[in-house]
Amino acid sequence: MEEALASDSTGLPETVKAADFVTDLARQATLRLAPAEAAVFDEVAAAWRSGAASRRAPGGGVGFGIEETLVSAVILQVVSQCLAEVLGLGVGTVRSRWRRWRERRSAAIGPRLATVETPAIDGKIVVTAAQAARLREVARHHATVLGLPGPEAEVLADAMVGAVRVLGEPEPPGDDGA
Numbered sequence: 001m002e003e004a005l006a007s008d009s010t011g012l013p014e015t016v017k018a019a020d021f022v023t024d025l026a027r028q029a030t031l032r033l034a035p036a037e038a039a040v041f042d043e044v045a046a047a048w049r050s051g052a053a054s055r056r057a058p059g060g061g062v063g064f065g066i067e068e069t070l071v072s073a074v075i076l077q078v079v080s081q082c083l084a085e086v087l088g089l090g091v092g093t094v095r096s097r098w099r100r101w102r103e104r105r106s107a108a109i110g111p112r113l114a115t116v117e118t119p120a121i122d123g124k125i126v127v128t129a130a131q132a133a134r135l136r137e138v139a140r141h142h143a144t145v146l147g148l149p150g151p152e153a154e155v156l157a158d159a160m161v162g163a164v165r166v167l168g169e170p171e172p173p174g175d176d177g178a
Contacts, residue, residue: 014120015120016118016120018083018117018118019110019113021125021163023049026041026045026079027045028159029079029159033148033152034071044076045072048077049111050110074143074146074148077146078146078148079139079156079160080110080113081109081138081142082160084112086131086134086135124165125163125164127164127166128166135157135160136158
């Protein structure tokens, strides 16, 4: 049984901007995994949204000489790449693999997601059960590839799946938005 998408006062289905969803989820994950970075999160998110973060190494090194990785920058990159991959956000026409690879390397995903709106229920992006399983798998993989330790990668993957609404699954108890 498919559940109907919620609608706002205009009668249109509810949507959420993908970039807003990414930054909100990344902020929550950063507060849990790297609370010391809370003070710089808005600056890191602004760089991600503008595309400036994509011109640096993953994690956005800071300082001179020895580079320190910002967990918040890694989280933003993981969340945005996973949503784009699993949901096909920001994908236009069919292109060759080489062209898609080149576009991923040359174009920042933050500005591309700024214009994408996705169906939502109560502010959560709507996915199928198969997409949720794939989202968990892709999130875990991207997080470990970008340097998050296994337990932190698991927490981020769980947070990503917990932040979406899976069609056909009942609302978790106690999740009344309060």
